[in-house]
Amino acid sequence: MTDIAVPDTAHNPAAQQGYPPMPQTPSALMVWALEARQAGQIANSLAKTSFVPQSLRNKPADVTAAILAGQELGLQPMASLRSMDVIQGTPALRAHAQRGLVQSHGHKVWIEAGASREKVVMKGQRREADGTYGEVQESVWDIPRAAEMGLTGKAEWKKQPQTMLTARATGEICRLVAADVLYAMPYNSEELSDGSAEPTPVRVTARVDTAEILANAETAKRAARPVSGPPTELRHEQPDLGEDDSAWDDVQVAQPADANDGAA
Template structure:
């Protein structure tokens, strides 16, 4: 078993320090100056053997890693060893995400870990209430990760721990993760290409449904004849998408109120199935289940 599957009491490997990026009132000019310095540093380091092979020679990715790490309070060298950039998105390695939260006083515990199940619990600093998540191979198969990622067959224990880590950390202290809410392992799992949304043009329910699952099934004639042969190929009426649109609006409101998620982050959480909503559900049922998970009750 690698260190990925071992809970750390309070590791010193990822030291978190206050940074200028967290200072209220920091101007965009100050940030731009820091970005320029980060780029210069990235350019000098980009070809060294210290840089992970996935980022070596990629000055832009290294710069993004340094800047994202700075916002989390990670020194440059720690950020480079704790983060990676997957499909243009910075992510934390699972052990680093746990260490980051533990360094802030939050508790993350590994309750059970095997090749088939990982049970992890956590609680926010100062809170008495524990939250628990469970990831199983069956859940990973249902989400389609096992078929796409061979690590679930060669390193199932580690992969389940990584999945559970990302989920419990977001539940316990999403504010500590800022703009890096996903583990590297989660980002590698996700092969979904999320279309960039133009500012001021929110994702529609129809787009979400088309990405998560098939469109509503065509209505088969009651007599069992072939719909295509009869020319009766009209899909389920528009009420399905009307309900989906309303549900998606409610989901965006709940995600913002309860988790502080932006529409883009809410979309990513939904598509990744990170709230435990089975991907195999019919599209409308999936929206209802996701809304229920967000609100803690029936949709």
């Protein structure tokens, strides 16, 4: 008699839910895909409840993304939903959750005594792999600094300036001390909500034309190709720019600004 292999669905969660059975050694991507489906089922149940922040309510797809993003940061589903907002399409942790997450990895973050509606000083130390702590980092946020960035005229800054100063200092010190912990969400929701968490634009100091841009790109492309046999002379061909390239006449290349120009 010939034995017939029967799929074992009892120990295969994917098969139990009607999905194609997973191989004996599933890839990390396959595991993630199954977890995403499970997160989606949870999201459909929670999206309409008051446990979900207003920015995520009735948006099961966004709730799913929040749960998965929180999982990558080490947060449980409900903790993710209580700690995260979506600001203009960008997910972000709230300042208190950002601070707590960094502290949960063993790093030190604290507010110096004397914090007020005018000034907040926050300090932190990174915990190294050998258990020691690195140099103390400091973030100072005060009303003059916020005013320079155009923040003090915003509603939340008028109502609770100390809270907003603390949130700003939290985001800055956490990025200084534990950027690897926050790699997926470097800015907190308070920073994003006032619309000024964007990087400072670099200064433009050089100009190039379309031909130079495309010629350099073609040269780099040819140079990157694997070479078999004796090397041949690299040809510099003029790229076809089409009938009208006037839209590219004013193309500018951004160069890094001088370090002294961006000093706060």
